[in-house]
Amino acid sequence: MRHDAPAAPKAGRQAPRAALAASRAPGSWGGAGRGDAVGPHGLILVVSTLVTADLALIFLWVPTETLAMGVVQRIFYFHVPLAWVGFLAFGVVFVASILFLWRGGRRWDALAHASAEVGVVFTTLMLFSGSTWAKPVWGVWWTWDPRLTTSLILWLLYVAYLMVRAYAPTPAQAARYAAVLGTISFIDVPIVYFSVVWWRNIHPEIIVGPTAQPGSLEPEMLVTLLFSLLTFTLLFAYLLWERVRLREAEDAVRSLRGLERSE
Amino acid sequence: MPKRLGLRTGLAVFGGWLLWLAGAGAVLASGPGQVQLPGEGTLPYLFAVYTVTWLAFFAYALSMSRRQRELLREIEELQRELEEKRGGQQGHT
Incomplete structure (x- = not known):
């Protein structure tokens, strides 16, 4: 197994230029030759358009739920995609961590690190939106329902992952410890997903995915939800990049810096 | 106009537009003329979620953008220092 996570200082006169190019090289994840901070313009444009269209669907097109929750039900079109993208991000961490442990390579470590951080942002917002929905609907900001509890554990696991990366003695150790933690932590993702089936409590049932009840959503609601899922997935792709x-x-x-110290 | 100012201005304008759309839409969705629904008075919760979510994403994207610029500047400075050092060493030999 190779563990070449940290960029080792390269010897020779071309080293500074090589290091500078590392963040722009065609072989790196960052893509070819863009030195500015703007990112892929096409993706930004697509995400901006989709976000605008998504808000229009959520507020102007989809009907308000009239049985129990009223207008606050619209939080659901953000909350579910935030959760979905959190799972996706941690899935990327899982795959990249396994590939790093198996084959080595700085790019897998970089991908896992980036995806974990973006995933924590999405999961934090998922917890916030769920809690804000719970207050008017359940009357409390938080309750130890199995879905909520396992979601909080998931968030804590990946915060711990980021802390391991930040506080490990060397970059190589940070990469190796984080890869192990990133692989093990993913076990909680299916537990979160199936928690509402295994331990039925007050959290609403699964409405998307293989175990969802058919017809559990009005067609307009389903279209809006799927559109939100697409929008947030592309937003994730942009932030990850x-x-x-x-x-x-x-x-x-x-x-x-290593090179400068060595000279 | 510098590119970084363009990005920031663009993000700020787009963020403002999103907040306006979310607010106007939320008011329309729960305003007069609508059927009396359960969960009346929950509009602030809805607006809080949308506002915080988008502000968080914009803050995160902007912080990454700023850090990227700082790092690129640092790379260029380090590169210049290294080249100066090497120039000095060559002068000695």
Whole structure:
């Protein structure tokens, strides 16, 4: 197994330029040759358009739920996609961590690190939106329902993952410990998903995915939800791309500092 | 106009537009003329979720953008220092 997570200082006169190019090289995740901070313009444009259209669908098109919750039910069109993207992000961490442990390679470590951080952002917002929905509907901000509890554990696991990365003695150790933690922590994702089936409590049942009841949503609600899922997935792709580029620039700085000290 | 100012201005305008759309839409969705629904008075919760979510995403994207610029500047400075060092060493030999 190879563990070449940190960018090792390269010897020779071309090293500074090589390190600078590390964050822009065609072989890196960051893509070819874009040195500015704007990112892929096409993706930004698509995400901006989808976000606007998504808000229009949520507030102007989809009917208000009239049986129990009223207008606050619209939080659901954010809450479910935030949760879905959190699962997706941690799935990326899981796959990239396994590939890093198996094959080595800085790019897998960078991808896992970036995806974990973006996933924590989405999961934090998922917990916030769920809690804000719960107050008017359940009368409390928080309750120890199995779905809520397992979701909180998931969030804590990946916060711990980021802390391991931040406080490990060396970048190589950070990459290795984080890869192990990123692989093990993913076990909680299916537990969160199936928790409402295994331990039935007050959290609403699953409405998307293989175990969802058919016809559990009005067609307009389903269309809006699927559109939101697409929008948030593309937003995740954009943020992940930006974070990977940032990580590659951090590696390049570390490499250059090492080189400067060695001279 | 510098590119970084363009990005920031664009993000701010787009963020403002999103907040306006969310607010106007939320008011329309629960305003007069609508059927009396359960959960009346819950509009602030809805608006809080949408506002906080988008503000968080914009803050995160902007912080990444700023950090990226700082790192690229640092890379260029380190590169210049290294080249100066090497130039000095060559001068000695």
